[in-house]
Amino acid sequence: MDVGKQDTVTGRITTGHEWNGIEELETPIPRVVFLFLGAAFVFALICWVLYPTWPLIWTYSKGLLGFDQRATVTRQVEQAAADRSVWTTQVMDKSYTEIEADPALMHLVTETGRTLFIDKCAACHGVNATGGTGFPDLAAKAWLWGGEPETIEETIRIGINSTNADTRTSQMLAFGRDGMLQSGQIADVVAYVRSLSGLAPAEGDAARIEAGKQVFADNCTACHGEDAKGNKDVGAPDLTDANWLYGSDVQAVFTTVYSGRQGHMPNWGAKLPPLDIKILTLYVHSLKKVAP
């Protein structure tokens, strides 16, 4: 076992280890690795000094740069708000009528409004605000609570049946499940209600309409009104128009009367600043029904 013996093939020296005649070459870590390792250490040392790093006894080293991700992002958000303030202060200061009369401002509002709408509202109301079963079509303008900008703003801010203390509250009672009406009576009133908006009667419905009218007069007029035009104070829908939030087929209307309905609009006042709510209101108010 010769330490440092020169290997004849590679010209390298050996470590002196030998197993069954096989000797191990001495292969040190290449210098370049040490070089990069050293450079990495130097880099780390510089970072230790510049950025928050080490725990001290009561606090941690804050670094010479005073770097703080939270402060940075807060500053960026504030900067962005300041950059937009050219027109956002106008939005906050002006009335809805004034803003809507200003096409240049409305252009900015609807551009921002669309992004906000897609982020916050589109999951339920759809990208084009056309809603779906259980989620109102905002473009159709069949407003349950009123379609004035002020009313829309209120609905966004406090929600419907939401966690807000001042929430709008509305409930379609479960006339069947809670035993207020018998199945036959429900079928009657369903036939009557469907006839109000001119839907083609289902088989056997024609005979029920007359009886249904009486059931309606006894049970439904308190909220939906004697003319069935609804009541925006309690969010009761107009039953004579062509908009059916939960479906217009016999089964869907039957389920509505039997089990009741209670929609839910979240409490956006807790999540969105007043400016965003105003922009969304203007956006929603500006929506037009597009032909399918």
Add this chain to the structure above:
Amino acid sequence: MPEFFHRKIERNAIGFVLAIVGVASIGGFVEIAPLFTIHQTVEDAPDMRLYTPLELAGRNIYIREGCYACHSQMIRTLRDEVERYGPYSLAVESKYDHPMLWGSKRTGPDLARIGDKYSDAWHVRHMINPRDVVPESIMPRYGWLARNELRVDDLGEHLAAQRDVGVPYTQAMVDNATRDAYGQATPDSDAAAGVSERYGAATQVRAFDGDPSRVTEMDALVAYLQILGRLTEAPYKQQSTAAGE
């Protein structure tokens, strides 16, 4: 010179072992050291509330179904995230998360502030078939959650396990876990009152899946999703104080 250093260290077994231990412990130290000043890096949130048994069961379903593989629960300190999702996540918000579900990849959106963003009915429809409410969604369906009865008999043990790792559940909470899980999803039952009593008046007690007659896995998961980001007001306060500086 590297050659000499390497020859020396490799010929000294004890020295080499000590050197390995020394270098490896740097890694350990770097992980442990931040805990020395944890009182400075984790915020205080006196209003931080606990997960109810039903929410904890929902959290377990969230883990079971692998939701964390596609959804993160961590809003980073970046402007686009703050503007889209809400105030950035604070460490204290994960105080009672064992294990934490921050996630590392977003195939779907971040869920850290999903609570109270959509209605229960939306969540139920979305779980049964995401395409029903979001046509472009690629999320799988989880319809069975609405059919599966929730297993509630062992929830006391889940609470006890969480208590063992530092979540301050009281003995009364552990003892009543099954009853509270049932009560939170059945607002008209006698068990409902105990939930608000033990977990605070702000606890949401309602039939999350829309059917008060039975407690399903859907009830649990929706209850959990609706509480995400609402365990404490601290992130909102933090943001407004940071803005005031």
